[in-house]
Amino acid sequence: MLHIEELSASYGEAKVLTSAGLSVAQGEVATLCGRNGAGKTTLLRCVMGLHPGSGKVSLNGTDLRGRKPFERARLGLGWVPDDRGAYATLTVAESLALPPMRSGWSLEQIYEAFPNLYARRGSMSTKLSGGEQQMLALARALRMGSRVLLCDEPTEGLSPLLVQRVGEILRQAKQQGIAVLLVEQNLHFAAEVADSYYLLASGRVQQTSPADKDLLTYLGV
Numbered sequence: 001m002l003h004i005e006e007l008s009a010s011y012g013e014a015k016v017l018t019s020a021g022l023s024v025a026q027g028e029v030a031t032l033c034g035r036n037g038a039g040k041t042t043l044l045r046c047v048m049g050l051h052p053g054s055g056k057v058s059l060n061g062t063d064l065r066g067r068k069p070f071e072r073a074r075l076g077l078g079w080v081p082d083d084r085g086a087y088a089t090l091t092v093a094e095s096l097a098l099p100p101m102r103s104g105w106s107l108e109q110i111y112e113a114f115p116n117l118y119a120r121r122g123s124m125s126t127k128l129s130g131g132e133q134q135m136l137a138l139a140r141a142l143r144m145g146s147r148v149l150l151c152d153e154p155t156e157g158l159s160p161l162l163v164q165r166v167g168e169i170l171r172q173a174k175q176q177g178i179a180v181l182l183v184e185q186n187l188h189f190a191a192e193v194a195d196s197y198y199l200l201a202s203g204r205v206q207q208t209s210p211a212d213k214d215l216l217t218y219l220g221v
């Protein structure tokens, strides 16, 4: 579904990605691990078209090179950023009422899956707690009808109960054939949802597994 090949990216002279590649199939959750500063967010940003990169990114066989972020979103990429990206001028209900780009979850489905967002539907998005904003970012991607979710540390700073909720929602998305590229440092959480694991180190990506001692040593867990 999502295929990344020989992706390279830099900030000025500093090379962050050098020939990185990975694939995520329909209904698969692929976890991307790596140390702080390894380039995980940069990789997601390149896939979304938010940072320039050379190499090939394709979605269901469609080459995304040269396409703007909104075009990629229309093709089915959903961005769940680590800074949550809440709209400062919209309430929760207004954020979720934006017309879906594709056929996504209904508002009823969203509010059933995210009861805390239903409770806070009249609040300004930026007044939500960090965890609630994280939920809103995920809810918006599902509401938009995204077929591939690019999730950047969706459990960061969440209470154990909310982490569990995110896990349930990702499993539900998987069952619907949605693919997820998950940047996650919490390997215990990843183990509950992931089908495959990749490690980003020295600008390259290699397939790994949570049982791989090298991975655990590398991540210091």
Ligand SMILES: Nc1ncnc2c1ncn2[C@@H]1O[C@H](COP(=O)(O)OP(=O)(O)OP(=O)(O)O)[C@@H](O)[C@H]1O
Pocket: 011, 016, 034, 035, 036, 037, 038, 039, 040, 041, 042, 043
């Ligand atoms: N806008 C920027 N300008 C210059 N350098 C940047 C910029 N954004 C990120 N970097 C650098 O690029 C490298 C990769 O950053 P990135 O955020 O992609 O890593 P990461 O693996 O997601 O890290 P973390 O786990 O800490 O979020 C880091 O060394 C970072 O300092």
